[in-house]
Amino acid sequence: MAIQMAVPSHGGETFVTLIKDANEKFCGPTSNFLGLKCDGAGSMKLRFEDIDGTAAATVIDVTTTDTVGTGVEMKRVCQAIAGAMAGYGVQGKFVKVADTLAGTYIHPDLLSVDAVA
Amino acid sequence: MREENYLYFANAGGNDTDKDMAMFPASTFRGAVTMSSTTTEFFFAPQDGTGTTANGVLLTHSDIASGSSETATMVIGDNNQHKLVMEEFAQLASGNRKNTTNFTVIRDLNTVPANEGAISATGISDVSAVAITID
DSSP, X not given: OOOOOOOOOOTTOOEEEEESSSSOEEEEEXXXXXXXXXXXXXEEEEEEOOSSSOSSOEEEEEXXXXXXSSSXXXXXXXXXXXXXXXXXXXXXXXXXXXXXXXXXXXXXXXXXXXXXX | OOOOOEEEEEOTTTTOSEEEEEEEEGGGEEEEEXXXXXXXXXXXXXXXXXXXXXXXXXXXXXXXXXXXXXXXXXXTOSSOHHHHHHHHHHHHHOTTOSSOXXXXXXXXXXXXXXXXXXXXXXXXXXXXXXXXXXX
């Protein structure tokens, strides 16, 4: 008789997806989100607990608009990401934050996913 | 599952250089330590995933002996800037607040637009400088 493996439950949790291209994509539970930081003008790094069992985080580089000079565009993207992680009523609990392949993003100031590592 | 609260910090650099800004889940907060009479550092679980060396956000405020610029009545009195900033942080970071978004500005020292809700929020006015340490 086959024995079903125990799988960690993320019941009721929001999952977020970020897609760079056909070969670099990320999907993970928001409880694995470690935080994000500004990495330079118009550049942010999002980090999630790694999913391959190693200690190092999964790092996702994204580009944001940077024209006003006060960093408000990056702040707006942060707010949108925080909102996305709460789960949208329409999209449910699986939220696509950014898809560079399809050109769709949760905020117009979020321009691209540059790396998933 | 409990809804997370995300805490936003930014110095006055306009989000133009590394670590001008950071956002942490409130659940990763490890604690706060007084570093001098004018600074308090708030520590979070490291974003690099190692779980070892904490990330820190050093907040500069007026000297412990001076009064508060906040108008709200503080239970702890107005002559202890460390406790004042810690209490204000705790109030903002608390996940028990109703009718608020889950994006919380602890301190943003940049010029912000008016009338845009959380985007217009500048956070704790007692804090005059923000220094973020993320390995």
